[in-house]
Amino acid sequence: MTDELVLIKELQHTSTKEKAFKQLVNQYKERLYWHIRKIVLVHDDTDDVLQNTFIKIYRNIDNFKNESKLFSWMYRIATNESITYINKRAKERDISVDEYHQEAVTSLADDHYFSGDYIQLVLQKAIATLPQKQQIVFNMKYFEALKYDQISEILDTSVGALKASYHHATKKIEEFIKNHTD
Amino acid sequence: MTDNFKHKASKNSGFTVPKGYFDSFDEELDAKIRAHSFPKSPGFNTPEGYFKNFKIESETKTPKGKLIQLRLSRFKHAAAAAIVIGFISTFYLLVPSSGSYDQLYNNISEQEIELWIDQNEIEISSSDMVAIYADDLTEATDVLESNFNEQTITSYLQESSETKIVIDEFY
Numbered sequence: 001m002t003d004e005l006v007l008i009k010e011l012q013h014t015s016t017k018e019k020a021f022k023q024l025v026n027q028y029k030e031r032l033y034w035h036i037r038k039i040v041l042v043h044d045d046t047d048d049v050l051q052n053t054f055i056k057i058y059r060n061i062d063n064f065k066n067e068s069k070l071f072s073w074m075y076r077i078a079t080n081e082s083i084t085y086i087n088k089r090a091k092e093r094d095i096s097v098d099e100y101h102q103e104a105v106t107s108l109a110d111d112h113y114f115s116g117d118y119i120q121l122v123l124q125k126a127i128a129t130l131p132q133k134q135q136i137v138f139n140m141k142y143f144e145a146l147k148y149d150q151i152s153e154i155l156d157t158s159v160g161a162l163k164a165s166y167h168h169a170t171k172k173i174e175e176f177i178k179n180h181t182d
Numbered sequence: 183m184t185d186n187f188k189h190k191a192s193k194n195s196g197f198t199v200p201k202g203y204f205d206s207f208d209e210e211l212d213a214k215i216r217a218h219s220f221p222k223s224p225g226f227n228t229p230e231g232y233f234k235n236f237k238i239e240s241e242t243k244t245p246k247g248k249l250i251q252l253r254l255s256r257f258k259h260a261a262a263a264a265i266v267i268g269f270i271s272t273f274y275l276l277v278p279s280s281g282s283y284d285q286l287y288n289n290i291s292e293q294e295i296e297l298w299i300d301q302n303e304i305e306i307s308s309s310d311m312v313a314i315y316a317d318d319l320t321e322a323t324d325v326l327e328s329n330f331n332e333q334t335i336t337s338y339l340q341e342s343s344e345t346k347i348v349i350d351e352f353y
Contacts, residue, residue: 022208025208025211030204033204043197047203050207055215114196115197115198120194120195124196
């Protein structure tokens with residue numbers, strides 16, 4: 001039995017759940033944090049989403065059926081939580097999701113927890129111009145260096161569609177950067 | 183993506199986290215999970231031995247018919263009151279006593295009669311109703327069954343001095 005299967009068994013057993021969950025949090029908190037942070041951009045929002053993600057994992061681990069990898073399942077929860085968070089915030093402020101992304105990226109220049117240089121800021125602005133799903137695909141492939149198979153399992157999208165999505169995303173980003181750096 | 187850009191931007195997105203954030207994350211999450219946890223038991227108890235001694239009461243008792251409370255309408259109240267008064271009057275006339283019928287009738291208020299009807303199950307049949315309100319019903323039937331043509335109605339209205347003014351206003 002692999003380490004992951006052992007961990008899942010422990011997570012699903014009442015007597016070992018607490019200890020196994022601590023191990024799970026330790027193992028995945030940073031990876032999930034950075035995945036969420038690329039989507040919601042602001043640290044405090046990321047912290048909220050990350051906590052909600054782990055709470056969902058804790059509550060629903062008994063329903064995990066081993067049909068996908070635990071890592072993919074958790075990434076999917078984190079992605080869904082991030083999208084839900086953004087949609088909710090945009091609705092509260094009565095603006096579209098695109099407008100929300102634009103506002104969030106504009107505020108990055110003054111964000112205490114963004115220390116990127118000019119080119120990194122322009123890259124974030126370019127990503128914010130993409131449709132939401134393209135943003136997620138681009139971040140997962142470019143920054144997190146996930147394989148298409150992994151992204152496919154997480155987003156429940158075919159590899160072909162993901163490749164096309166990433167290709168379109170990079171073309172748009174290059175065009176944006178070309179217009180904003182020369 | 184061009185190599186030039188890849189080199190410039192690198193894989194570092196420029197985002198940072200507060201110092202010690204990941205170290206304290208576990209504790210904060212733990213506190214949040216505990217705050218979100220609700221007890222599985224709702225906290226209700228039963229008397230000692232309740233389930234041990236539990237038996238379905240309907241099996242040990244003789245089944246009863248469904249009790250339907252009779253709620254009399256105002257019309258039925260009046261009819262019932264009339265029947266009761268009629269009954270008392272008949273009894274009073276057949277059995278001579280020292281008081282008169284008027285005295286007896288006046289001493290019983292309508293509320294007392296209605297209260298008595300409410301507290302005692304009195305069945306009022308359709309035939310009782312017809313018997314009491316026979317005159318009113320006959321008059322209503324007469325009107326409903328009569329055939330009025332336009333000429334009859336016009337001549338009636340013209341004969342009536344009160345309605346003449348109204349007719350003049352319309353024509």
